[in-house]
Amino acid sequence: MEKAPCTSPEDLLPVYREKVVPVADTITLNQFEAELLTRRKIHSQEEVLEVMDKLYSMGPDMVVITSSDLLSLRGTDYLMALGSQRTRTPDGSTVTQRIPREMHKVDATFIGTGDSFAAMLLAWMHKHPNNLKVACEKTLSATHHVLQRTRLHNTGC
Numbered sequence: 001m002e003k004a005p006c007t008s009p010e011d012l013l014p015v016y017r018e019k020v021v022p023v024a025d026t027i028t029l030n031q032f033e034a035e036l037l038t039r040r041k042i043h044s045q046e047e048v049l050e051v052m053d054k055l056y057s058m059g060p061d062m063v064v065i066t067s068s069d070l071l072s073l074r075g076t077d078y079l080m081a082l083g084s085q086r087t088r089t090p091d092g093s094t095v096t097q098r099i100p101r102e103m104h105k106v107d108a109t110f111i112g113t114g115d116s117f118a119a120m121l122l123a124w125m126h127k128h129p130n131n132l133k134v135a136c137e138k139t140l141s142a143t144h145h146v147l148q149r150t151r152l153h154n155t156g157c
């Protein structure tokens with residue numbers, strides 16, 4: 001999970017908030033990025049849902065928090081990802097599907113996992129256009145395999 005300092009200049013944040021997010025259908029971001037965009041800190045599962053609601057109010061219909069290290073009920077060896085999709089029913093109300101998943105942490109630091117996650121999610125959403133659950137699960141599974149192999153390749157264990 002990316003932490004400060006940001007890989008993007010902070011003065012671009014208003015551009016993301018005001019120009020980019022409002023025209024996005026889907027956003028994938030880690031906990032830190034979600035906190036920056038919404039100006040809210042996440043300390044609990046309730047707060048992550050509030051932050052996701054805030055992100056929905058900014059425009060997208062699909063929000064995927066790729067990782068959070070606070071929220072897993074299984075302890076500090078786990079990361080949580082949370083997929084979520086909002087659909088409008090014919091009567092005008094909204095229904096939100098949430099897909100929380102926990103993954104075992106791979107003991108290494110990786111760069112580019114967020115980009116690779118987003119690319120794989122796009123590919124799986126194309127294959128499973130009406131099934132975010134399957135698309136998220138396949139993305140997480142593939143990501144985990146790639147990271148384990150990367151670690152094995154680099155450390156031999």
Ligand SMILES: Nc1ncnc2c1ncn2[C@@H]1O[C@H](COP(=O)(O)OP(=O)(O)O)[C@@H](O)[C@H]1O
Nearest residue numbers: 001002030066067081104105106113114117143
């Ligand atoms: N140390 C790790 N152990 C296990 N999975 C990881 C680890 N780092 C990243 N991932 C996986 O990569 C995905 C994207 O990584 P994340 O850290 O959220 O993105 P970013 O690179 O944008 O900070 C996560 O959903 C998770 O599946």
